[in-house]
Amino acid sequence: MRATVMYQAGDVRVETVPDSTLRHPTDALVRITAACICGSDLHPYHSMSAADGPARMGHELIGVVEEVGADVATLRKGDLVVSPFAISDNVCVLCRENLQTSCLHHEAAFWDGIPDEGGQAEAVRVPLADGTLVKLPVAADSALMPSLLTLADVLGTGYHAARMAEIRPGQAVTVIGDGAVGLMAVLSAKRLGAEQIILMGRHQDRTDLGRDFGATAVVAERGEEGIARVRDLTGGLGTHAVLEAVGHMPAYHQALGVVRPGGVISRVGVPQYEEAPIGFGSLFRHNIRLAGGPAPVRASIEELLPDILDGTIEPGRVFDAVTDLDGVPAGYRDMDERRSLKVLIRP
Known part of the structure; x- marks a missing residue:
């Protein structure tokens, strides 16, 4: 064969x-x-x-x-x-x-x-x-x-990201990554009732599909500029959940920058790093949870x-x-x- x-x-x-x-x-x-x-x-x-x-x-x-x-x-x-x-x-x-x-x-x-x-x-x-x-x-x-x-x-992985974030109707969600898993995370957040879904991606053919799946806004900027844009779209608060579908450290830092106090970062992008900030200056200070993993x-x-x-x-x-x-x-x-x-x- x-x-x-x-x-x-x-x-x-x-x-x-x-x-x-x-x-x-x-x-x-x-x-x-x-x-x-x-x-x-x-x-x-x-x-x-x-x-x-x-x-x-x-x-x-x-x-x-x-x-x-x-x-x-x-x-x-x-x-x-x-x-x-x-x-x-x-x-x-x-x-x-x-x-x-x-x-x-x-x-x-x-x-x-x-x-x-x-x-x-x-x-x-x-x-x-x-x-x-x-x-x-x-x-x-x-x-x-x-x-x-x-x-x-990919559908089950995007859905796992949304479930682990415990998305509830009316919440605001950021999805980082416009690959197939990120787009499935958008679809899943919509399915669970998210009201505002911000897709961070810069490939228009993909982000257009993300809009079809339920994204209410697209942020093409990255790094501090992208974080500022998401904050602007959420009245300065950030979003209740961040679904990180990339797996590289810059995406994790972006997630830290846009998550709302009391919110959750749900990672399903296979991490290409061994350490990530989780201490007082990152997650602990604002009661932010870290979730995710290989999707069952x-x-x-x-x-x-x-x-x-x-x-x-x-x-x-x-x-x-x-x-x-x-x-x-x-x-x-x-x-x-x-x-x-x-x-x-x-x-």
Whole structure:
């Protein structure tokens, strides 16, 4: 079969690799019908050393079940399924608390940490299939496929940012970052009833989509100038919640600058730093909370799915390019150079 392999920073190839096969009785083998490139895939694209490669890529996928292990009880051949970016049994004590990204099962992991598997491929072995995979009530050629694919990561991640911020109707929210996750955070803040949603981003095609998703204002400025602009839009107070969807230190400093006293900073951008100010001069002084983390998207799929099926939301609009596997290396370049927002892959 064919799969995407990253050898080092900037070096992405599509190669023939050994076929994925069942290894454990709790596995399922899935033929992938839709996948995509994630903004977080660009982190290793910038920084991976040759010593850390080659690595199979991709953690967002929809596909058809081709084979199941002897212990798989809820799935059968022919089921169309979506896979979250984290493997989980969905029954341990932490999964029952909707923390599937912290599942206690020894096989639980993020897709990027499972050797010889990845979603940017023709097929994949899914560990803990009963807990991880969710059946979809549509055909594989459904026009809803782009939106359904967002359930694997970006929609659930944006929603996690909003939920962890405990957004309530009438509140003011700042979203930092106009990538796919930031736009999903805008959509999620709107869904939870935020009245004022300020999107900090400088790519007009993306911020225009953010306005469609619910942003009431766009701030293109960064740093102190951007902070001043948000403060101006909020009567000097800042916003009740800041959803940080970038993961770099300047974005965190921006969040500190625009959050309201008593507010919350919710981070879902994968942090590219180890330390951040949290002491008296930053969070402590004004009773500001820090929340967020890897999104347990498995917990939100059943909640968000009906809104996609009935057309209440259309998160699949974040996909602005489509390719087959041969086009994946170019897709990485296009996303890295901001020519594409998010690339859909149809193997």
